[in-house]
Each structure stands twice: as C-alpha cells, then as structure tokens.
Amino acid sequence: MITYIDLDIQKIVFSTLVIKVSTVVEKFGSIEKFSTQHNFTGVTNGTIVMTAEMSSPPFQLEEFAQKVLIANGLELQKDFLFIEEMLTQGARGEVSELINEPHPECNEVKWLESVIVSSGNYIWFSEPSLSDFERDANFRLFKNLLYCDADKIQLNPRITHINETYVHYTVSDSKMNYKIHRDALWYNELKYGKK
Structure with missing residues (x-):
C-alpha cells in the first residue's frame, strides 16, 4: 500500500529507495497498480515514491530494484x-561535515534535490528544466526554512520570483506572499550574479 503525503520535501530515513512517479506511471500504469502488482509499500507526494529498509x-530493496525496476x-x-x-x-x-550541504548520493541526479541539516536528511523533486540558479535558490530557501521557519516547509513553499x-x-x-532578503540566502553575489 502506498500512503500519500502532501509534502514536497520528504525526510530520508535509513536506506531509502526513491523512484520518480512519472516513470512509475509510464512503465506500470499507476502508482496503485505498481504497488498492488509488486507488493510495494511506501509513501508518495505525487512526484516521488519511496520506501526504506532498516x-x-x-x-531487500536492491533485490526489488533488480527484479522489478531494472527488469x-x-x-x-x-x-x-x-x-x-x-x-x-x-x-x-x-557535528557532521555534511551539515548544510546537498546529500552526496543526489549530486549526479537532475530530478532530485537534497539538503542535510541538523534535524535530518531531506529530498524534493526538482524539474530537470530548472536552471542551476533556480535549483540553487530552492536549495537555499528550503535550507533556510528548515532552520528558521519549519512550519512553512509543511506548507510546500514555492519561489514565485527573484529580484x-x-x-x-x-x-x-x-x-x-512572503519574501526573504537575498543576502540571507547568498553571501557571494559575484558567484551567482544579480539576476
């Protein structure tokens, strides 16, 4: 059974298998059909589906990936x-040196962003069409909110524009609408430019 959780940002626990929902729908018809046919339990937010093993x-997850996903x-x-x-x-x-950094296992994946903060490891689906600047802006905003205003993370924040x-x-x-000063997110405008 798959449980729907209306949160863009999901927390990683133990060893987690993360799958793009669009691929599941393309290959298996629907998340429900995939779950039923392959006895898959986990959670989804509509863009990613995931399950964990302790x-x-x-x-077990590696075996599932070989027999069902790769097959x-x-x-x-x-x-x-x-x-x-x-x-x-x-x-x-x-304290881990990875605090405030993206999760290293997500570095080569264009459709998933991540951040490790003191409260845990978090991931979210990222449109591959976003520019590096837009992806970085999301990363910095979500990291800031996880530290300073975690209640807003529960409300699925979305950047509308940056000036x-x-x-x-x-x-x-x-x-x-909310706003946060760019200096709160970026300390080096020379690296990212003004736009």
Missing part, C-alpha cells in the same frame, strides 16, 4: 536511486 546495504527498463539515477541516511552527529557529539533584493515565495499555492 539495513545497510538494503538487500522493466528503469535505470539507476535516471529513474530511481538509493539514498543512505547520513548521521548529522557522531557518537561523541561531533535584486528579495526572493519571493508563496506557500500552499495561496495568494499569500
């Missing part, structure tokens, strides 16, 4: 990938 490596023409990284949850703090309290001073965004596709 072991590393995730032997039906899905490709690793293009259509699905495995993500291991990265610990944010060590046994002695040391020379502010990043403007809305939540839950409402008419309510």
Whole structure:
C-alpha cells in the first residue's frame, strides 16, 4: 500500500529507495497498480515514491530494484536511486561535515534535490528544466526554512520570483506572499550574479 503525503520535501530515513512517479506511471500504469502488482509499500507526494529498509546495504530493496525496476527498463539515477541516511552527529557529539550541504548520493541526479541539516536528511523533486540558479535558490530557501521557519516547509513553499533584493515565495499555492532578503540566502553575489 502506498500512503500519500502532501509534502514536497520528504525526510530520508535509513536506506531509502526513491523512484520518480512519472516513470512509475509510464512503465506500470499507476502508482496503485505498481504497488498492488509488486507488493510495494511506501509513501508518495505525487512526484516521488519511496520506501526504506532498516539495513545497510538494503538487500531487500536492491533485490526489488533488480527484479522489478531494472527488469522493466528503469535505470539507476535516471529513474530511481538509493539514498543512505547520513548521521548529522557522531557518537561523541561531533557535528557532521555534511551539515548544510546537498546529500552526496543526489549530486549526479537532475530530478532530485537534497539538503542535510541538523534535524535530518531531506529530498524534493526538482524539474530537470530548472536552471542551476533556480535549483540553487530552492536549495537555499528550503535550507533556510528548515532552520528558521519549519512550519512553512509543511506548507510546500514555492519561489514565485527573484529580484535584486528579495526572493519571493508563496506557500500552499495561496495568494499569500512572503519574501526573504537575498543576502540571507547568498553571501557571494559575484558567484551567482544579480539576476
């Protein structure tokens, strides 16, 4: 059974298998049909479907990928990938060097963005057609909200436009607009330009 969760940003736990929903629909007809035919349980937000296994490596998920996904023409990284949850703090309290960075297993994947913050590992679907600047703006806004205004993350923030001073965004596709100063997200305008 697949559970629908109306959150763009999903938290990674343990060893997670993430699949593009558009590929599932293309290859299997629907998420429900895929779930029923292949006894797949997990969660979806309408753009990604995922499930987790409490072991590393995730032997059962890897076997499922071989027998079902790859056998039906899905490709690793293009259509699905495995993500291991990265610990944010060590046994002695040391903080991970990966805090505030994208998850390393998502670096080569154009359809998935990620960030590791002190509260965990998070991913979201990213349109491959977005520019590097737009992808970076989403990454920085979501990271900022995860730290400073986590309630807004629950409302699916979307950037509406960026001007020379502010990043403007809305939540839950409402008419309510918010803005955050670009300096709060970028400290080096020379690297990213003014537009």
